[in-house]
Amino acid sequence: MKKQVITSRDVHLFYGDFEALTGIDLAFNEHEITAMIGPSGCGKSTYLRILNRMNDLIPNVKITGDIELEGKNIYAPDTDVVQLRKQVGMVFQQPNPFPFSIYDNVVYGLRLAGVKDRAQLDEAAETSLKAAAIWDEVKDKLHESALSLSGGQQQRVCIARVLAVRPEVILMDEPTSALDPISSTQIENMLLELRSQYTIILVTHNMHQASRISDKTAFFLQGRVVEFDDTKKMFLNPKEKETEDYLNGRFG
Amino acid sequence: MRRLFEDELNDLHARFSEMGMMVNEAIFNSVKAFVNHDKALAHTVIDNDYHINKREVDLEKRCFELIALQQPVTTDLRMIVTVMKASSDLERMGDHAVSIAKSTIRVKGETRVPAIEQVIAEMAAAVKTMVESVLDAYVKEDVLKARKIAEEDHGINAFSKDIYQRCIDEMTRDADTIVGSMDYMLVSSYLERIGDYVTNICEWILYLKTGKLLELNSNAKEDGF
Numbered sequence: 001m002k003k004q005v006i007t008s009r010d011v012h013l014f015y016g017d018f019e020a021l022t023g024i025d026l027a028f029n030e031h032e033i034t035a036m037i038g039p040s041g042c043g044k045s046t047y048l049r050i051l052n053r054m055n056d057l058i059p060n061v062k063i064t065g066d067i068e069l070e071g072k073n074i075y076a077p078d079t080d081v082v083q084l085r086k087q088v089g090m091v092f093q094q095p096n097p098f099p100f101s102i103y104d105n106v107v108y109g110l111r112l113a114g115v116k117d118r119a120q121l122d123e124a125a126e127t128s129l130k131a132a133a134i135w136d137e138v139k140d141k142l143h144e145s146a147l148s149l150s151g152g153q154q155q156r157v158c159i160a161r162v163l164a165v166r167p168e169v170i171l172m173d174e175p176t177s178a179l180d181p182i183s184s185t186q187i188e189n190m191l192l193e194l195r196s197q198y199t200i201i202l203v204t205h206n207m208h209q210a211s212r213i214s215d216k217t218a219f220f221l222q223g224r225v226v227e228f229d230d231t232k233k234m235f236l237n238p239k240e241k242e243t244e245d246y247l248n249g250r251f252g
Numbered sequence: 253m254r255r256l257f258e259d260e261l262n263d264l265h266a267r268f269s270e271m272g273m274m275v276n277e278a279i280f281n282s283v284k285a286f287v288n289h290d291k292a293l294a295h296t297v298i299d300n301d302y303h304i305n306k307r308e309v310d311l312e313k314r315c316f317e318l319i320a321l322q323q324p325v326t327t328d329l330r331m332i333v334t335v336m337k338a339s340s341d342l343e344r345m346g347d348h349a350v351s352i353a354k355s356t357i358r359v360k361g362e363t364r365v366p367a368i369e370q371v372i373a374e375m376a377a378a379v380k381t382m383v384e385s386v387l388d389a390y391v392k393e394d395v396l397k398a399r400k401i402a403e404e405d406h407g408i409n410a411f412s413k414d415i416y417q418r419c420i421d422e423m424t425r426d427a428d429t430i431v432g433s434m435d436y437m438l439v440s441s442y443l444e445r446i447g448d449y450v451t452n453i454c455e456w457i458l459y460l461k462t463g464k465l466l467e468l469n470s471n472a473k474e475d476g477f
Contacts, residue, residue, distance in 0.1 A: 189255050211321040212254070235320045 002029035005169055005199045006051060006088075011065035013046055013055070020046050022223040024065070028169070033191060033200045035210035035231065038220030039251070044203045047220070048171050051201065052088040053081055069169070086113075089162035093174040095154035097146035097161075102129075102138050105146045105157055109165035124164045131197075132160035133190040152183025156190065163194075170194070172202045176209065188213050207247060211235045219243045257322045261331060264314055265391075268335045268342075271307045272387040275342045278304065278349035279383060279446060283376035286356045286439060287369055294353035304346040311339045327460075334460045338390070341449040341456075345383070348442040348449075355435045355442075362432040368418050372439055375411035379443050382408070382450045390453065395461045398454040402468035408447035415440040 006028040013021040021043045028034050036044040046055070053074060055061050067074050074084055086109070097105050106128050107121045115121060125142065129135040134156035138149070146157050155175060162170055172191075176184035191200055191213055204210050210217050211231060218228040219242075227234060227243045238244045245251065278297050285293035315336045318324060324332055382404055389397040419433040451469050458466055 185254060192256055208323050211323070213256070232317060232321065236316060 002032065004028065005030045005070065006201075007066075007068050008050075009066045011047070011050065011063065011067060013043075013050065014060075014062040015058075016060045020223055021050075024225055026218055026225060026228060028199055028201055029216070030199050031195055031197070032215040033195055033202060033213055034216045034218065035214035036201070036203045036218045036220060037205075037207050037210050037246075039246070040205075042220040043223040044218075044220040045173055048173055048201065048203050051169070051171055052085050052090055053079075054090065056081070086165045087167055088169040088171060089165065089167035091155070091159055091162055091170065091172045091175050094178050095151055095158050097149075097154050097157055099145065099147055101143045102146045102149070102157055103142040106160045106164050108161060113165070125160075128160040128164040129157070131163050131190075131194060132156045133186060133193070134160060150183070152179045152186060155179060155183070155187060159187075159190070163198075167198065169199045169201065172200065174203055174205060177205060184209070219246060221246070254322070257318070257324070257328075260314070260318060260322075261328065264311065264318070264332070264335055267307065267311060267314070268339060269387060269391055271304065271311065271339060271342055272383070272390070274300075274304050274307065275346045275349070276380065276383045276387065278346050279352075279376070280380055282349040282352035282356070283373065283380075283439075283443075286352055286359075287373045287376075289356070289360055289364075291357055291360055294356040297353040298350050301346055301350045304343060308339050308343040311335060330460050330463060334456045338453045338456045341452045345446050345449045348446050351442050352439050355439050359432055359435040362435075363426075363428040364432055365418075365422050365429055365436070368415060368422065368433070368436050371411065371415055371418065372436060372443075375408065375415065375440060375443050378404070378408060378411065379446050379450075382447060386450045386453045386457075389457055393457065393461055395458055398457040399468065402451045402454040405447045405451050405469055408444055412440050412444040 004027045008024055008026050011021055011024040012019060024043075024047055026047075036048065038044050049055050050063060050067060051074075055063065063075065069084070069087065073079070098108060100108070103125055106125045107115075110121060110124055115124075126135065126139075129138060134153060137153060138157070146154060149157065155178075159170075159175075176187050179187065188209065191202070194200065195215075202210075202214065214231045216229065217231045217234045219226045219234070219238075219240075221242060227238055227240045229239070234243065235247065238247065278300060281293055282297045284290065285297065315332050318332055319329075322328075382401055385397065385401050385404075388394075389401060416437060419437050422429045423433050448469075455466060455468050458464060458468075
């Protein structure tokens with residue numbers, strides 16, 4: 001039995017009176033890729049953002065239920081949100097490098113944490129860029145602007161930026177939907193490499209992407225999880241008819 | 253390149269080739285048992301067929317998973333279809349080896365005809381060569397070789413014809429050989445069917461490389477037997 005890094009029990013989220021999540025029970029295993037799929041507005045991205053408290057700043061949001069990271073409730077009053085986001089990093093749909101050099105982007109989190117030792121920063125930059133499978137493409141221009149890179153390269157630099165602070169969990173919100181198929185494949189290959197060291201939770205509109213790289217898949221529909229199982233089982237023989245219809249492209 | 257998919261495809265190849273070797277061994281041993289009247293070896297062939305069947309199920313399962321999870325197209329898709337179809341041909345070949353092994357057990361103690369057994373041994377050697385060649389052609393995706401192997405099936409059919417005639421002659425001459433000769437004819441037809449399955453695999457190799465579904469030796473044009 002694999003270790004569960006994040007568990008959530010009976011999680012509800014309200015935007016004012018609207019209940020966007022209606023009781024989510026999910027657990028994420030260490031060193032696995034879990035994909036969350038479902039139509040737009042089903043709550044998968046909302047749920048993902050709960051896992052490192054990205055909804056905190058949205059007005060009128062109320063969250064109930066238990067979300068634990070390594071057995072500790074992340075919504076407890078004494079939670080250090082900055083520390084939480086170090087442990088649970090996030091990569092967004094649109095590559096969002098800062099308007100600095102590639103190097104400064106990658107070590108940004110470390111500098112924020114007070115690291116000044118040049119050798120340590122250099123080492124972290126190289127290791128993270130290598131792990132994000134972009135080192136060979138940028139090693140000769142680390143001090144050029146990250147904005148000069150292609151979208152696919154920018155996204156990998158953003159992933160390196162997350163990796164530099166050594167998180168345990170990486171959340172990804174449609175990380176390849178703004179990229180061409182070749183860049184997407186590079187990112188998918190990279191995720192398969194990263195899996196041995198990180199727990200990855202991925203929201204994707206692309207169910208083929210989920211089938212190709214994830215170990216487990218959760219299918220969301222209208223604020224609830226219809227089915228959560230091994231990806232193999234779900235794509236070959238789902239338990240629920242709603243899942244089957246969605247995977248087969250029979251909607252509505 | 254999708255690394256995981258490539259790895260799994262290579263694994264599929266390796267497992268298919270291994271299944272080919274298992275079947276080849278079964279055919280070799282079944283004929284060896286038949287010619288040497290070796291009941292123990294025949295039993296081994298029958299027992300080992302379980303592993304061949306299991307391997308076919310395993311390959312099918314892997315193919316289903318690759319299709320469902322990786323959405324292969326073009327050559328990748330053809331490769332998976334080829335393994336699915338050709339592995340069921342291999343499995344049938346294994347079943348024929350079992351039938352030959354059963355004949356060995358059944359025929360023991362009956363009056364034998366060494367001259368016919370000699371021809372069966374020759375036929376079996378030719379079939380074995382075909383099976384080995386087709387596995388090699390599969391691994392190398394060698395279309396020319398596949399076409400050539402399918403041609404060799406005519407020679408196998410000629411053996412069948414010869415054995416059939418010899419059995420009829422022998423049964424007419426000496427009624428004591430009827431039971432044994434019936435099994436000679438059966439074994440020869442099993443070997444002949446194995447040759448047909450080899451031809452099927454040749455067709456799959458062609459499909460893999462060209463995307464065309466061709467009948468290499470159609471039944472209508474078979475060798476008049």
